[in-house]
Amino acid sequence: MLSGRHILLGVTGGVAAYKAAYLARRLVEQGAEVRVIMTEAAERFVGRQTFAAITGNPVEQHLFDGSTVSPHTDLARWADLVVVAPATANLLGRLANGLATDLLTNTLLATTAPVVLAPAMHTEMWEHPATQRNVGVLRADGHELVGPDSGELAGGDVGPGRLAEPEAIVAVVEKLLEHG
Numbered sequence: 001m002l003s004g005r006h007i008l009l010g011v012t013g014g015v016a017a018y019k020a021a022y023l024a025r026r027l028v029e030q031g032a033e034v035r036v037i038m039t040e041a042a043e044r045f046v047g048r049q050t051f052a053a054i055t056g057n058p059v060e061q062h063l064f065d066g067s068t069v070s071p072h073t074d075l076a077r078w079a080d081l082v083v084v085a086p087a088t089a090n091l092l093g094r095l096a097n098g099l100a101t102d103l104l105t106n107t108l109l110a111t112t113a114p115v116v117l118a119p120a121m122h123t124e125m126w127e128h129p130a131t132q133r134n135v136g137v138l139r140a141d142g143h144e145l146v147g148p149d150s151g152e153l154a155g156g157d158v159g160p161g162r163l164a165e166p167e168a169i170v171a172v173v174e175k176l177l178e179h180g
């Protein structure tokens with residue numbers, strides 16, 4: 001159970017963004033308070049109202065001109081855990097290199113909470129040396145990676161790159177929070 005725990009869900013711009021809505025729902029069902037940051041690209045795949053309705057909180061998207069003066073530090077401190085699902089190759093690359101170019105990456109750099117990354121992308125992108133190098137850096141930095149699974153991808157291709165099942169992501173979130 002995640003009663004009373006503050007989970008910040010980052011959603012980036014991949015086809016699997018629609019599955020993040022189900023993940024948000026599962027986290028809420030477990031008793032967590034969930035807030036969502038979407039990247040601009042994520043909004044091309046799924047609407048922010050979906051997450052607002054599921055979590056009961058407005059979706060955060062902007063570093064500037066948001067509802068608070070310093071949304072990235074506020075959200076970073078609010079979170080007991082940050083989970084990014086799906087995490088694009090772009091997000092992995094930016095985080096691995098310490099780039100803070102939007103609200104999500106600024107928050108990821110500003111938080112001291114555990115970070116769970118659930119990558120999802122086409123097999124070629126996942127297996128690219130740059131992505132694998134970034135994944136190695138992120139693991140060495142202490143981030144927890146879940147998946148990707150191997151299976152059918154958007155467009156009918158089959159291989160590694162599929163978003164881990166939401167239940168598997170929730171299980172990792174629970175395990176990390178149980179262990180403090």
Ligand SMILES: Cc1cc2nc3c(=O)[nH]c(=O)nc-3n(C[C@H](O)[C@H](O)[C@H](O)COP(=O)(O)O)c2cc1C
Pocket residue numbers: 011012013014015016039040041042087088089090091120121122125
């Ligand atoms: C139809 C379509 C599907 C995409 N799916 C993925 C994906 O599954 N994984 C990924 O890493 N990038 C995917 N991309 C590319 C990202 O949307 C692109 O790299 C974007 O800049 C990511 O921005 P973000 O990381 O800020 O969300 C896709 C692009 C398009 C047009």
